[in-house]
Amino acid sequence: MDDTALGLWGVPLAILAGAIRVSTPFIFVSLGETLTERSGRINLGLEGTLVFGAMSAYAVAVMTGSPWAGVLAAMLAGAAFGLVHGFICRFPKVNDIAIGIAMMQFGLGLAFFLGKSFIQPVAPKLPAIELGFWSSLPQIRSALNINVLFLIGIGLTFVIAWMLKNTRPGLILRVVGDSSDAARAMGINPDRVRLLATAVGGAFAAVGGAYLSLYYPGSWNERISSGQGLMAVALVIFARWNPKGCLLASLLFGGAGALGPALQSVGVTEGYYLFYAAPYVLTLIILIATSSPEQRLSGAPEELSLAK
Template structure:
């Protein structure tokens, strides 16, 4: 069948891989968008992602329910977000430094508690077989879509609408653009940022649950491969737009799926170089979006990297 499809099998594999690989990028980037729209940056989402993956897997092993694992991962991510938000409320505290500290803390905590769950097998999250109409195995595999990917796609549309049309969304935008204006309007800036950071942590934790309970579908200490940090670059590339985050997550996911796709069709020389595609893309985007002469388009005015 691979021979019959030829290069189409590579394209099909990349499309399917983009859907599978993009989901953690999508949830973490949407969470970071909420946080950064409030004027705060959270580099600790890498640690939140890893701890969410561990807590989801451990919960699924102990309870037999992958959805219980997702719920616990979201709660754990929210707790990390609240901790980050609370510490950042203290005077003379730097958001970036706190984020790096919590990234190391969350990763170390996950490795410590997760050692007992490397071997046990957890029940996976369900997927919807949208390729049921085809007899081609590659198409069936590519169109087997996890429920969390669909939830993330719907959430990106909702957040895009909410930032423009709801009171809560407008409050977050005002706080992120001008803290002084928000205070003049009677809003508690620290509280809004605390809630926004907690919401971002919840989504990052859910993204971690996807990693351990669906793709790759296991728990190990190298499960994240820096996806939490790459998602921060994705948010900048997407210009803090949830819909653009969805498109950018698919782009990152396609880049991550390129190496396995080439390997699946028999490319044995140099294919491993394509595994570095997401990291090269991250570096390229950071260089392309950095300029000492102008502010980033769409960046919240209170965000430290926009000043």
């Protein structure tokens, strides 16, 4: 059966498949950044963490033959990046945003330098669950070929949402994000909490990078990210620092990213490439819509730089 056999029905089907595939890195990066920002710190270095996580996951998977070992390596690398970022930001008069940009460039440069020898080797891919086994149509089978990390990301979304509302660690994170003075009065060390939150956020972002190199597109190269780490920061603002909102926004961004390939899959040969810019246009619209010098962002932690 050829690619156009489903006709126009192939477009929403391709967008659904693309939304699932493209959204997975956004889910992990945005969940990690949500935890970091709920503690009162913004991390713009996630682009570098994402790319370095992709490289380290691919390299370890090649050397060990295990994609899950690669994911674990990415998590450790991302946590290390987060710890460095958080440690530097503990010093007085240090700007979170400036340090984030520096860490982004450091992560990108280190990934490109260490990853040169892993561009050619082929790493084992992460497993997927074939939920479309019941259909004889290859398009449906492909659309419902769901990677395990996507399902883990959905599960983490609800776990983190529950944790923030109903557990002591969630309360501590929210208190630190809203008032350092109140946290100190409760005997909580805000710097320590932010350090841990930044480390966890970095680990999550690196898992998103591992997905890119070990599943979709499933290779390592220096242009693997396309700015997804930075777009995830805008996504968190759009979701108002709500994990469930991050999941929905990630699917929206994923669907926007899949629009160009979806049109191409049904035979649109002119102008479809313009839709490849849809995620970037969406990011720009969100940043413009949420930028106001006179009005505080609803849901923003009080200690966050964006809220001041």
